[in-house]
Amino acid sequence: MNEVTGSEPRSNRFRTTIATFIEARREAKLKGKDDDAGTASKYEYATWLADAARRVGQIQAVTHVLKATHPDARGSSLHIDPVMLPQHRDIGSHLLGEDYAEDVVGNAAALDVFKFLKLDVDGKRLIDWMQAGDADLMAALSPDSTLAKTWMEAFASLVRKDAEPTTHPMAKQVYWLVGEDPLDDSQYHLLQPMFSSSLAHAVHANIQDARFGEGNKQARQAFRDKQPSDVPYRDYRNLVARKLGGTKPQNISQLNSERGGINYLLPSLPPPAWQADGGSGISKRKSAFEVFLWFGDVRKHTTALVNYLLSVQDKAGNKGIRDTRDERVKQIAEQLALFGVAIRGRYPAGWTRADDCHLLQCERLWLDPERADPEHLGWTDEDEAFKAEYDRGDWADEVATHFGLWLNKQMHKAKLVTMALPELNHWVSHILLDVAWPTPLRRRAKVEELA
Template sequence: MGVDQLSSVIDDYISARLEAKPDKWPSKGDWLDEAAKRAKQITLVTHAPKFTHGDARGIGARVEGQEGEGFLSTASLTAPAIDVIGNAAALDVANLLLLEAGGKRLVDLIEDGDASPLAAFTKDKAQLATWCDGLSQALVGGTLTTHTLAKQTYFPVDEGYHLLSPLFASSLCHALYQRIDQARFGDEAKAARDARRKNECSDLSVVDFPHLAEQHFGGTKPQNVSLLNSKRYGRAYLLSCQPPAWQKRLTAPESDEHFWKRYEHRVAGTLYELIHFLKSVERADNNDEIKQRRAGLVDDLMGALLNYGAELRSLPSGWSRAMSEPMSDAFCHWLDPMDGQPLSDKEANQIALAFGRWLNQRLQKRLAHVGDAELHVWRRLLARQLRLLQLDLEGWA
């Protein structure tokens, strides 16, 4: 029954070819005669070379029915789609071989030497055998060869080498493409997204692929790469392999030293840039350009300090009481406010002075001329920022 169904499908396919070019083939048998001759121009594969380079002339490989050994590979597919490489003008022969009906696929029958689905088109057993032999040429693939434009690795074995030529897993790529396309554009996917947009209950799941990339093969002629590539219009999906960006859980500092050590880790890049810049202009005249550049870098350091303070203020109130080495009252009031009272000018100056001392200690390791004058500049700048921040908070209260 399956063979009869397949014969009917083949009949419909050849009829369509004859209708497209009515003057070229007098009968369906004539079309099959030519198809059997052209079959050697193509090869049925699961791995194709031209995805690596469009001019690669190496042979492909067909891998089916092997154990996957727990790894995701073409062997993981129960029924991998067969790809076709070779002369794009002979892809009609490939489509013939891939016809399927009633659980039967012509290529599988031809591979077993069974041409019974084609028996309906001739009464000559010799002609039927010729068709079978000719079409089977697409399964042979020829001598194993690679190409200079394909990726190659010489792998040492004993005193010699094996030449490894990795091939693009076209069948696996096609299966991935189909599943992603179904999850993105299928009817269920559209219904699920429509329900989410309308805030309606639904049993359907919305499947998304963050940072999905699309790769194109073959340019305007994807059929020159392979048959499956042509069916995908030259497109292939790439899933993101970026490592997750883990966010550390914020914890309270254990001491004053621990606080500054954490802060320094956050601003290491900016601090290095400031030291490098001040070292480069150590003997230059102190012009407006230098002042603006220096002020910008110091402003970045102060901004990072204020942001770190805002993060610590988000912790549950009272954490400063549990510190192994308590910070000053000014810092505790700023970072762990428990009475709702704003910072006083005295406390703001104390915090700013601590910042100035910290910054001076770091700069003096490379810049001998940095001293008290710079210390008071850093102190005034941060004290001013703290007062402005306090005014903003009071304005929003």
């Protein structure tokens, strides 16, 4: 039954869309040529549709392309809806959900049929209406219902699966036994997954948008001009472009052709490691606090504290203001604990024994605690004295004092009211350091450190 919108039957919208596409194909074919009745006749409405229905069997809609692994691979490409894939934490096609691009493999000369089936009518592609067996589309194809149904079934077969999927040596489908029983197929791990063209297309689109998209261009320019930007900036570095298909990328697949054969490879890198001081070696510093501001979220929390104190410095102190201030100081103090963990995890036991280590003794005790363990390699008589100092534990108050002095310095830079011993003691009271003995307690500033 034809649905009518206004005075136009819905089937007419299908027919108009199809006829417009065929006419555009005819004009492109005859452009610059004398009238060719033979060629023009091939673009008669019914003639072209009959030919397209025949040629659609030469192509197949897929998500995973076999020839992307090797152009001489002879086997099955696959169409797998991403929502049907197992969900796991690794990046893969399963993350595409319902928003993914279908690819097409097969005879490149028949790709115009795929373009035809992607035509949009009422928010859906023709292929979707074909697969749904839409009655109005069937009526638009041909007044002969039997012929129209045959064409629809042919076009709907664009998305199909091989009865028995096959692989090929060039597909490099190498399986590695991860269990104990080589006769159990479930105990093998696939080393070379099939190339997901749909995922590669999504990655390509994201990278192209980051490189050439208007929003990212504006954010990049704002960064260069040192201006604020509401648009987040994205950048992909150290990319490698792998070109598939050589001069004929359409021989691999339709989406590969749309990408010009370019498939980006992201760099394979280990997780970034925090560098305490740009790589020059923290041991060469006179104090670890020279680089503390650049660790983790220290700068962010310090700026937040300064801005808050500036906003309330003309107001009488009340409990609400004090509590907010203390919470912001606590955030910085927590970063100090993480800072110590990061340094201790970066260097081997005894690293502060080196001649080029210029750190304060209290900071050496704080950041190299394993040196106080007689079991570590390289233990010396000098380390015996180090262990005695560590066991006394008063170095923790010294470290806390230097933290307080550092935080006071940040206040001075912001031209806040001069901070003195009471403020220093307040900053220091928030520090909890990883101390074996005495147990972690709130620290107090050592007054001699102020001299």
